[in-house]
Amino acid sequence: MSPCVIIVMGVAGCGKTTIGALLAEKLGWQFSDADEFHPAANVAKMSAGQPLNDDDRTPWLQGIRDHITDCLSRDEGAVVTCSALKKVYRDVIRVDPARVKFVHLHGSRELLWERISGREGHFMKPAMLDSQLATLEIPEDALKVDITPDPDAIVATIRDSLSL
DSSP states (O other): OOOOEEEEEOSTTSOHHHHHHHHHHHHTOEEEEGGGGOOHHHHHHHHTTOOOOHHHHHHHHHHHHHHHHHHHHTTOOEEEEOOOOSHHHHHHHOSOTTTEEEEEEEOOHHHHHHHHHTOSSOSSOGGGHHHHHHHOOOOSSSEEEESSSOHHHHHHHHHHHTTO
């Protein structure tokens, strides 16, 4: 298999960063968290408890797309987290359908709320979870992985399912 980029996606609290970083470590690939690509204005808006709109997301998605394109052009495997809630967002960052694979982490609202509520110092506020759940368009072309098991088991499922 030629190097690819795995996008670990889902709503806040699903474990994108934990799973993405662990998967990248196990594969020996580069890891990037989508939060790194947000302009300061987006972080300020989310920190104030305001959800982003599609105009806010445009430069963020373009930054992620550019990063993915760069990794693929160097034939480097990478893991990138991104909420990628809407199909149109996924379409922006899916620069090569054969080499960009989506993994959708999902779980119950109760578990997600519990995880978000336990965070300290993160710009994503618990009250924004319902907005994300309402926005989420369940991907048909992603590997769907339940977040209930421990991170090592989730990563093993991803690796087995994608033959990594």
